[in-house]
Amino acid sequence: MNKNYNFAFLDEGSKREIRRAALKAIAIPGYQTPFGSRELPIGRGWGTGGLQLTLSLIGPSDVLKVIDQGSDESVNAVNIKKFVALCTDVKTTTDARAATLIQTRHRIPEFPLKNGQILIFQVPIPEPLRVVEAREEITKKMHAEKDYAPMWLQLYESLMKYRKITVSTEYPCMVEGRYMMNPSPIPKFDNPRLHKAECLYLFGAGREKKIYAIPPHTEVVSLAFDDVPFERESFAGRKCRLCGSANTYLDEIFDAQTGGKFYQCSDTSYCQEVRHAPE
């Protein structure tokens, strides 16, 4: 462990502020609690919100997993994991079932998460209403007044133009019937996993200085119309070329040489687990 820094890099005052914000966020599910985002040795927009939550939560007995778009091995995930390990000495893992803390960029692991696990999202734009209103002052007021009409209109326009809702990631949802929330850019495939989950979800937006949360067993409903139900991406007829799973979120990979397309699990550790599982 690098002893030149405090345990988990952040000073205790910073951790305490983030901890207070996290507790308030849990008490008001879906509400974006402001906090004083700290400087970190990685740039804003590279997962500093999630990282600050991880650093404020982590203790010596934790086991950490970090994923980026489902992969344990991409640059963002590897570096964040190395950094946290360097300043805490905690054990790291790729196994979603063995981890107590999972920091994620844009995916929820395929293995259902359990009681005792905490999933921490890196959030680029926490404000679901930003696509319809640019001013923070106004979106804050809209949340206060539960005025979500412009967002509904946006979805309706999408339906009129394209005959379906074209939002693929950051699909907005309502938390406990009160707050509209941006689930971070997870594919809408993952949205149903937020509803009445067993684990705690924490969301950190470092650049936008917001923390929000979904406690376990909380109602999270993806926006939909009475006559146009919410739909996930469909991978009907396709399966992972490596493990053969047909029920996971698949990445489409394009081979420039042959022009062929193939599909494989976005969650790499799940894919490996399936491949190595005894028959």
Added chain:
Amino acid sequence: MTLPLTKKHAFDMVFDSQRVFRLLLEAMSRPGNIVDIGEYAGRLAGEEPAFLAVAATLLDNEVSFNAGADRVLADEIAALTLARREELGAADFVFTRGEDDMRPVIEKVKCGTPADPHKSATVVVLTGAPEGTLTLRGPGIDDRRTVLAARAVGEAIELRDAQNYEYPQGIDLIFISRGGKLLAVPRLVKVVE
């Protein structure tokens, strides 16, 4: 003659406060789960170590607190955390005893605004031994959950509900026994029959 320097508290501000925070996080995200911070509270010397453990974990010079008429407790919290004293209506954290009259406390503490519901008080109540059961319902609870609770828990929730806050405004309650058993009841969690 020089006396050796001795620390008043054995509480580790880095590792013990991390443990207490994770237990608080557990209690707050799963209301009805009673967590035990007694081990960490035992490392603090003072009138009410259980209060001090929560204070040491969450308070610092950026927030304010109110400890009612208890000057000794207020002095200890201020010395330990450097948090500033504030009158009841404006304090971020309020420490009160369940055996005292909680009505003026619950009626006066701040409940946030519709735009800034996080600018509300967290009320920490010291309770006695469990006397009965309460059934809780709300986010964090799978359907409903029955807990053994001290008399003050039901009373405080009743007083809170009588305020008829319009959600998202509200106050969050943390109940803690002298032994360090901690139960959190965030604003959305209600008592059901």
